Amino acid sequence: MPTKPYYAPGSLSAAFYDVVTAADVRLAGDIGIYAELAPPGAQVLELGTGSGRVAAALAERGFAVTGIDIARPMLEQAKARLGSLPADVAGRIELRLGDMTALDLKRAFDLVICPYFGLAHLPAGAAWRNAFATAARHLADGGLAAFHLPSPAAMRQPPADPTAPVLEQPLAGGARLRLYVRERRFREDLGRLQQVIDYVELDRAGRELRRSSERLAYYMADPGPPAALAGLALDRPPIPLGGVGEIWVFRKA
Ligand SMILES: C[S@@+](CC[C@H](N)C(=O)[O-])C[C@H]1O[C@@H](n2cnc3c(N)ncnc32)[C@H](O)[C@@H]1O
Known part of the structure; x- marks a missing residue:
């Protein structure tokens, strides 16, 4: 799946910013x-x-x-x-x-x-x-x-388990939002943490409604x-x- 930048038009990082x-x-x-x-x-x-x-x-x-x-x-x-x-x-x-x-x-x-x-x-x-x-x-x-x-400790995190949700939040009508960190890499020379975060919206029966992979970089x-x-x-x-x-x-x- 192609990745979007965080907060881009149509991104779930923007749509669910307040929930997260x-x-x-x-x-x-x-x-x-x-x-x-x-x-x-x-x-x-x-x-x-x-x-x-x-x-x-x-x-x-x-x-x-x-x-x-x-x-x-x-x-x-x-x-x-x-x-x-x-x-x-x-x-x-x-x-x-x-x-x-x-x-x-x-x-x-x-x-x-x-x-x-x-x-x-x-x-x-x-x-x-x-x-x-x-x-x-x-x-x-x-x-x-x-x-x-x-903080530096927050930037230098080990790679995440891409199959384990890092957040699960209830949404209106019994729907749910799940976040997974699919990639996480810190480059010491650039002081940059790059992550790909998957947003998955599920209906009340657990069926996937929307999914989006979004790139988030932080610099230190x-x-x-x-x-x-x-x-x-x-x-x-x-x-x-x-x-x-x-x-x-x-x-x-
Ligand atoms: C993590 S959000 C923080 C939003 C809000 N201040 C809060 O604390 O909830 C970071 C915001 O910075 C914005 N942003 C990133 N680069 C920017 C820039 N060069 N100029 C203005 N805003 C920028 C993003 O679009 C995003 O809305």
């Missing part, structure tokens, strides 16, 4: 960490806002959030989420198609966040330097930028140097989250 993240205990508490980084009512820019999981939760707490994402299928879900929110909460969220390596909204925010490994989707190097420059360009002096990145590097180049200094020790990553918080001098 809701089941992911390793993300528990991330929103509380971001909310502590700025006072309620602050202006927040989220790079890689995805389906609006974090943007909606921050808007519920009184923040005004601008969320940008490069993937239309993810932004479509974020837009659909707005419709389910109270009007005042939805009114505090602005969504835009955009690339975190080349964004210039010509305005400053109190806080820039890049949750759940958003930056790690991009090769370390020029893309990371540009993403940190984007964060710095959109921050008021003294503002914070928080990037959630995978020390974020300190590209952040420093952009004028961002580490503000505190990285905050561990869920045993698989850390939230790195930088301050614009």
Whole structure:
């Protein structure tokens, strides 16, 4: 079966993003960490806002959030989420198609966040330097930028058993979603973890309804140097989250 990139049009990674993240205990508490980084009512820019999981939760707490994402299928879900929110909460969220390596909204925010490994989707190097420059360009002096990145231990996992589901989640009407890691390879020289994840949707009788193989790459590097180049200094020790990553918080001098 041909593989699709993660979050591509028609991908099941986009369609089931909320189902999978809701089941992911390793993300528990991330929103509380971001909310502590700025006072309620602050202006927040989220790079890689995805389906609006974090943007909606921050808007519920009184923040005004601008969320940008490069993937239309993810932004479509974020837009659909707005419709389910109270009007005042939805009114505090602005969504835009955009690339975190080349964004210039010509305005400053109190806080820039890049949750759940958003930056790690991009090769370390020029893309990371540009993403940190984007964060710095959109921050008021003294503002914070928080990037959630995978830990080295999470990147250097052994190959998975492709026959054993890594996740099984109930869906509406008795259907089920199963995820398998079909391939997993870490290249030390590139700091890159490449995975092929099979999404399988089953009906209530266990018959396969949809199946899709999707490629997910994460890149690992020390974020300190590209952040420093952009004028961002580490503000505190990285905050561990869920045993698989850390939230790195930088301050614009
Ligand atoms: C794991 S999701 C995180 C979504 C959301 N922030 C959350 O925490 O649930 C990563 C998101 O980053 C987006 N992304 C990847 N590369 C991007 C880029 N260059 N610019 C903007 N968004 C990007 C993906 O499309 C995806 O929606």
